[in-house]
Amino acid sequence: MKDNIRYSCWLIDNIKFSGKEFTKTINFNGEKIELLITKYENLKDIEEPFHDWIHNKIVNHSMRNLSNNPLPINSIFVLTKNGYTNHNSQDFSYLFRLCLKLVYYQPTLISKVSEFIPDAAIIMPTWENVRNMRTISKNEITSDTFNKVLSYFDTLSKLDRNCYSVFEEIYKKTEINEVLIELLALYSFIEGFWHNQRGKSNIDKSIRAMLQDYIPQKEEKFKREVIIRKIKSQNELFNQSSIDKMRNILAHGMYKSQEDSWSNKQWKAIFEQRNLIIELVIDSLVNRLKCENQLSS
Known part of the structure; x- marks a missing residue:
């Protein structure tokens, strides 16, 4: 039986970003996964299944349940555009978020993964250890700094967990x-x-x-x-x-x-x-x- 495809999204907050979106490709267990790094304003006309997932699920849900969490409309979105198979999901999402955290460390905030599984489920993003930050990260999300995320991922994916x-x-x-x-x-x-x-x-x-x-x-x-x-x-x-x-x-x-x-x-x-x-x-x-x-x- 062929594995179902799922898509992932991470939200990043409290860091500089020009708003100019870019794409990257990451390899994991024989799959090529295309990534889109962008801001909310650039996603208004994004195709399905992303439009409903982002606007009607992630944003609407987050705006109704803010607590102390960052506003998704102010966050940077990292999306897997072409999806990946379920048997890779847990290892991929954990390791990719770890690499994001290592490059864009605190006070940058990185959500846990949000996942869209067609005809099955939507998992909402959640945040850990959110508090009033005294400073904004001196780091910046750019195509160049994101290459370090990919480099870490390439190295760590070859190691024992x-x-x-x-x-x-x-x-x-x-x-x-x-x-x-x-x-x-x-x-x-x-x-x-x-x-x-x-x-x-x-x-x-x-x-x-x-x-x-x-x-x-x-x-x-x-x-x-x-x-x-x-x-x-x-x-x-x-x-x-x-x-x-x-x-x-x-x-x-x-x-x-x-x-x-x-x-x-x-x-x-x-x-x-x-x-x-x-x-x-x-x-x-x-x-x-x-x-x-x-x-x-």
Whole structure:
């Protein structure tokens, strides 16, 4: 019996998007799935089955049951235009959303999947951990940044699903909604995960070990040093060029007696470092697992 076809939709909120729609193609288990990334205003004349699904189901339902959820008319829509077979549905929708979260991390909001199964069912999108966001994401959805979603998907789809848990752990650290605690949690993860198991752990050494995964080519040592210098220059705004000493300020609560006097420039450096560390950790993990998978195959 031939599998039924289903279509998926994710809503993305609290992130910059020009409104200029674009398409991408993703491969999963032998299927080519066409994606449309667009905004609500561009969907007014979309063909069926999408028109009824989006306008009469997703939007109308969401507008009647807002709670604290984002308005769908203000969200970015990611649609699977040609559908895919049911036997791929659970693995595909989970992994694709995970990759969206890794590229467009908090404070960007990404709904759980909405699904349309012709002549069977419609599953509405739902949101997790929605709260009043203090900031809008500095990231932007563009054709170029979306290529990273596809790259992550291509790599992770070749790995055992057990590998996904480490990425979920990192994502949870980005949704604490307290930037200093998030930064401390990321430092702690780096120090433990990239510790060489010899002697006492050291955040400076662990970050250098992480950067070996981020930029594995030996001849690219200069690029790794540029990143180290960037982090240290951010910390120098707090009179702490050492990464270890900056981590200690966060770990031992010393920041509580200082943060009220921090300038806008200092807070900007904190948020920029938080975003930089998130991206370094995720890219380094993806590269590491990709390399390990290639060696074992």
